[in-house]
Amino acid sequence: MLEAIGVAHDRGASRRLEAFDLRLKGGELSGVLGPNGAGKSTLVALLSGLLEPSAGELRLKGLLLSRYTLRERARHMTVMLQRQPLDFAFSVRDVIAMGSYPLDLPLPDLDRRIEELAQGLDLEHLLSRNYLSLSGGEAQRAQLARVLVQRGCSPSVILLDEPLSALDLRHQHQALALIRTLAQREGHAVLMVLHDLNLASRYADAVLLLGKGALVEQGRTAEVMQPNKLSALFEVPIERYQTGDGLGVFTSNAAPRA
């Protein structure tokens, strides 16, 4: 659905990313893992078209991304950035409904979407609340709902930069389950930046490892998420303990390597 061929960014000291190839498939959830400053947000910015690549090409549904108008692009791709500045007292429902701007959704369809997302993200009791009165995690869930309202009516690309960073465990699982359901049911290609290895191994179909401004590895989750590879990437010893369901849990108890 979204294809990157030899895409790189070398302008600016802080936002470098070596050339990479990438293919996001419909119905799949790809997790991006990597230490701070590895280039995860740069990757999202490049794939979303916010940052212009200095080399390579991006194709959305076969067409060059740069050929899309902003509005057309927004109908085929929805993106959640890390920071969500909003300093005005909209109701939570109004904030979520903003996601429908590029789509021509009839009102009943929009209401249905909002209801489904509110249910899936535990926002039902907050819909009429003032957005500014929400806690950090509640606000993040509302913003995630807004981004998911924007998903196209045909299968589209969903890019999420740390969408769960302020959520508690239950809400993390709830949100991931909802995102996976939407992707599988409607055929969207999802890429999300995560920090929790266990959530990634549990929910992602594919995993990308980013380190020091380069995409170091990508593949199916079980192949990529090996303790030795993760230890090398994060520079701490990471071990996997077997669990009853066969997925295992990753832990790290040691201090970083000198």
Added chain:
Amino acid sequence: MPATHLSPVTVRLILIAALVLVSAISLNYGALDLGAQAWLNPQGDQGRVLYQLRLPRLLLSLLAGALLATTGAAAQALFRNPLADPSLIGVSAGASLSVVGLMVLAGGWLLEHRLDPVILPLAAFLGGLASTLLVVRLSRTLSGISVTTLLLTGMAINAIAISGIGALKYLSDADTLREASFWLLGNLSADGWMPVLVLIVVAFPVLMLLAREGHELNLLLLGVSQAQLLGVDVQSLQRRLVLLCALGVGAVVAFGGLISFVGLIVPHLIRLLCGPDNRYLLTHSALLGALFMVLADLLSRMLVSPAELPVGILTALIGGPVFLSILVYRLRSGGVDA
């Protein structure tokens, strides 16, 4: 805290009713009591007062108030800050500087050729635009426009413009000095229809174009990048907003002088009444701005009758304390409201 607000339709109806009422009172109030015959006989004494003085003055107040409040609301969305106002970011100061400059350097010539109703708004627009662009350019950082830098830059540009105005006043003769000082205090007294016509020509497109941007302004509040990802052409939107604000404020400054705080407190009151949704905020602000201005103008004529107070003094006297109380309220409630 629930976000309970009045419905937009209710607010609109109340505002329109109040506006009609206050306008009627304003037309009627003055040194001369006007009867029904004033309307029927434009050539009589009463008719002349009505058609040459009070009606143009009413319309001037209406349009100025609507423009100031709407451009204020638009500036707040543009800078994603509920405390932004064209006067805080240098628009009015730049407009004033160029108008006073023209008055001092070429006032006699303009008057002689009867060009002042056209040239002064144009100068005000260009001055306002120049200072806005300067402020925006200086406060643009890699991650967009920084609001703190914006307000500080606006303050600096304001100070520079005020000292420029001071220098021009120092250079001017006694008559021009008096005229410029009086004009700077803010004053909506109209003599004839020319200013009204120019302001109508400016106000209608500016107000209609701004009102059309309501939906996109909402998205801009989510942040520049996020708005772009929702399909908004942010750069073009920002350009349109800066131009329309400079044009609207420039026109008001040209005919009304410096009238402050309207653009700040009117949108704020509307947000308290029916929420921050720009699809309604802009039109409601136009209505309340018009109402506020007509009321202020009426008061300015009543308080020291038969003389009159410059209306800019009055809006600042009312608007300043209201603004401060909003500020203190926001701070006390953790900056969480409106």
